Amino acid sequence: DGGITQSPKYLFRKEGQNVTLSCEQNLNHDAMYWYRQDPGQGLRLIYYSQIVNDFQKGDIAEGYSVSREKKESFPLTVTSAQKNPTAFYLCASSIVLWGTEAFFGQGTRLTVV
Amino acid sequence: GQQVMQIPQYQHVQEGEDFTTYCNSSTTLSNIQWYKQRPGGHPVFLIQLVKSGEVKKQKRLTFQFGEAKKNSSLHITATQTTDVGTYFCAGFSGNTPLVFGKGTRLSVIA
Numbered sequence: 001d002g003g004i005t006q007s008p009k010y011l012f013r014k015e016g017q018n019v020t021l022s023c024e025q026n027l028n029h030d031a032m033y034w035y036r037q038d039p040g041q042g043l044r045l046i047y048y049s050q051i052v053n054d055f056q057k058g059d060i061a062e063g064y065s066v067s068r069e070k071k072e073s074f075p076l077t078v079t080s081a082q083k084n085p086t087a088f089y090l091c092a093s094s095i096v097l098w099g100t101e102a103f104f105g106q107g108t109r110l111t112v113v
Numbered sequence: 114g115q116q117v118m119q120i121p122q123y124q125h126v127q128e129g130e131d132f133t134t135y136c137n138s139s140t141t142l143s144n145i146q147w148y149k150q151r152p153g154g155h156p157v158f159l160i161q162l163v164k165s166g167e168v169k170k171q172k173r174l175t176f177q178f179g180e181a182k183k184n185s186s187l188h189i190t191a192t193q194t195t196d197v198g199t200y201f202c203a204g205f206s207g208n209t210p211l212v213f214g215k216g217t218r219l220s221v222i223a
Contacts, residue, residue, distance in 0.1 A: 045210055090155060099144060103158070
């Protein structure tokens with residue numbers, strides 16, 4: 001089945017450690033996105049990528065990094081510089097950037113203690 | 114920058130009552146999308162509106178795009194418990210990333 005997969009579903013890390021969240025899609029989509037969701041805040045854009053080897057900062061990129069070495073994969077690293085990393089992280093993809101339906105993964109709930 | 118405001122933040126209805134959520138953009142939009150997120154789940158695309166004044170229906174759901182392409186609404190007729198979740202609008206203005214509203218959380222009391 002085609003889809004977008006995030007792993008793991010739940011992740012716990014100690015403060016000061018970097019952590020990488022996985023996002024893989026087999027929909028052959030060019031565009032991929034990372035969003036952060038906090039209660040009552042909606043979806044806030046962290047990074048987005050229009051094509052392989054290209055990515056752009058979103059509204060809240062500080063403390064995060066990404067790579068897009070393959071079309072299928074768009075991993076997100078939450079670094080120790082992110083002041084408040086505990087959140088629900090959603091990866092999404094679409095055929096082209098912005099103007100078409102976005103397909104979301106199941107999300108990763110990161111808790112930093 | 115572009116802002117998308119969505120109201121109300123919460124709505125509690127009795128099963129069978131109607132429900133409406135409204136979305137307003139600070140700028141003219143090229144298109145607007147609507148998503149539904151069930152509790153504990155991820156957003157799922159419902160629809161995209163592109164034309165000024167456009168109205169689209171999906172069973173009990175009616176979506177409207179304003180004439181000025183700066184506002185939109187989602188109306189659910191005769192809510193059911195399966196309608197529970199958070200409804201998000203997301204606006205695209207053509208030269209900036211898609212901007213999501215903060216969502217309206219719908220609770221349906223049986």
